[in-house]
Structures are given as structure tokens and as C-alpha cells.
Amino acid sequence: MIQKTYKAYLFDFDYTLADSSRGIVMCFRNVLAMHGHDGISDEAIKRTIGKTLEESFTILTGISDKETLAGYRKEYVAQADKLMTANTVLFPETIDVLSGLKERGAKIGIISTKYRYRIMELLGKKLPEGFLDIIVGGEDVKTPKPSPEGLLFAINHLGLDKNDVLYCGDSTVDAETALNAGVDFTGVLHGMTTREELEAYPHTGIMRSLDELL
Missing domain, CATH: 1.10.150.240 (Putative phosphatase; domain 2)
Structure with missing residues (x-):
């Protein structure tokens, strides 16, 4: 369980919110x-x-x-x-977790190497219009993750301090991205990366499921 409450929760997409x-x-x-x-x-x-x-x-x-x-x-x-x-299918808990965080007043966004239009193509059928506060896709950055460019752009766009943001992902690339951006990272074990691989990086938690964010 993640102890701290954040003003924004930013997510990787593949193997974090969805199984593609x-x-x-x-x-x-x-x-x-x-x-x-x-x-x-x-x-x-x-x-x-x-x-x-x-x-x-x-x-x-x-x-x-x-x-x-x-x-x-x-x-x-x-x-x-x-x-x-x-x-591509969303993980069973994805919609409930995103909705729960949103109900608490948190901002929600996605930072992915996947193209933004592809993410919107899937999520447009699952989430209300305007639900996500920002999506930064592979076409939106000059340098892909683990460069912090996309993550820092989202934080600036949302007008937040780094300390108020949690980045959640499934891979060491995501962990390294958070480290490079200077934001808290939480890992989720939906993908191919092991707990031990994620634990090698600074983290606030390693979750079996996104439910632990709530």
C-alpha cells in the first residue's frame, strides 16, 4: 500500500494500465x-x-x-x-483505480513511448471525454524514456511541484525515468520485469496490482 497521497498520478501505459x-x-x-x-x-x-x-x-x-x-x-x-x-485490454482494476484517484481530486496522466493517438484510440472507448489531464506519447518528445523529458513536461503543464507527483510503471525504464526526473516511483508487477529488478531503483512501493494505490 502506498502511504503518501499525491496531487497527480502519472502512469506508463503498456503493462501498467493495459496488456497490449x-x-x-x-x-x-x-x-x-x-x-x-x-x-x-x-x-x-x-x-x-x-x-x-x-x-x-x-x-x-x-x-x-x-x-x-x-x-x-x-x-x-x-x-x-x-x-x-x-x-489490447485494460487490466481489470485500471478503470476503478483511475476513477477512485480522480474522485479524490488527483490529476491523472499517461507518459508512454507508445504513440498518443494509439492510447487515445483505446481509452476513448473506456473513459469519459476529458477524463485524463494529460497524455504524453512517443511523438510528443525529442528524447524517449528513460529521458525525463515527457514526465517533466507533464509536471510543468499541470503546474505541479515534483514532490506532489507519483510516477507508476512496470519496467526499469520507468523507474529510471522517475529517477532522472526527480519524482517518486512506484512499480507494478503486471509485466515481464521482476520485483528484484524494480527494487534496484528508488521506489515508494512495488505493487502486485494498481488497487494498492487506493
């Missing part, structure tokens, strides 16, 4: 197959969730050529436009 692993694996598989990359497990793909597409493709294929990676990213986005939203 099925859609992500499908998109990666299709692009990898187009270029003859085989023998890559679903587990290996899932371990890259939270990183940029270029970083993920480098980890999975060993390719570092920027032009090639840019091409893979473009192909992935085209696949995701068709497959992602239909293959």
Missing part, C-alpha cells in the same frame, strides 16, 4: 517475418516492451543501422494501425 502484449507480439512477428528474422521467442519480444521500437528491433535482431531500423518502425506502425487496439 498480444498486439505487440503480433506486430513484431509480422515485421520480423517480412525480413527473414526467425527463432525469436514471444518472451524475448515481451521483454522489450517499454523501449522505443528502434531499441527493441536492435535487441531482437542485432541490427543497428538507423535507416533499416526506421524502415522496420514504419512497417511496425502500419501493422499496429490494423492490429493493436483490437488486441
Whole structure:
């Protein structure tokens, strides 16, 4: 249970609020197959969730050529436009927790490497219009997480002090982002990252479920 009450709760998206692993694996598989990359497990793909597409493709294929990676990213986005939203589900407690925090008067936002329009495509069907106070997606920043750029932008946009903000995520990338931004971090064990991996970073708690925020 998280002891402190914050004025704003900012969240990662994939594996924090939603399980999009099925859609992500499908998109990666299709692009990898187009270029003859085989023998890559679903587990290996899932371990890259939270990183940029270029970083993920480098980890999975060993390719570092920027032009090639840019091409893979473009192909992935085209696949995701068709497959992602239909293959993404919110975790069972997500809506209740976000609503509960909102009822307390807290501001709610999302900071993700996922594109903002993709997040809005899914959440627009699940949340009332204007429910979220801010969404910062991959297209909104020059430097992706673990750069604190997106998180600091959201805090400034909301007119808050860093001490009044909690960032919640499932990965070491999220923990590092919070550390770099100088804000409190709480981990959630929805994804592929272990408790021990998250505990290596400063944290106010490691939760099994988002319910513990309430």
C-alpha cells in the first residue's frame, strides 16, 4: 500500500494500465517475418516492451543501422494501425483505480513511448471525454524514456511541484525515468520485469496490482 497521497498520478501505459502484449507480439512477428528474422521467442519480444521500437528491433535482431531500423518502425506502425487496439485490454482494476484517484481530486496522466493517438484510440472507448489531464506519447518528445523529458513536461503543464507527483510503471525504464526526473516511483508487477529488478531503483512501493494505490 502506498502511504503518501499525491496531487497527480502519472502512469506508463503498456503493462501498467493495459496488456497490449498480444498486439505487440503480433506486430513484431509480422515485421520480423517480412525480413527473414526467425527463432525469436514471444518472451524475448515481451521483454522489450517499454523501449522505443528502434531499441527493441536492435535487441531482437542485432541490427543497428538507423535507416533499416526506421524502415522496420514504419512497417511496425502500419501493422499496429490494423492490429493493436483490437488486441489490447485494460487490466481489470485500471478503470476503478483511475476513477477512485480522480474522485479524490488527483490529476491523472499517461507518459508512454507508445504513440498518443494509439492510447487515445483505446481509452476513448473506456473513459469519459476529458477524463485524463494529460497524455504524453512517443511523438510528443525529442528524447524517449528513460529521458525525463515527457514526465517533466507533464509536471510543468499541470503546474505541479515534483514532490506532489507519483510516477507508476512496470519496467526499469520507468523507474529510471522517475529517477532522472526527480519524482517518486512506484512499480507494478503486471509485466515481464521482476520485483528484484524494480527494487534496484528508488521506489515508494512495488505493487502486485494498481488497487494498492487506493
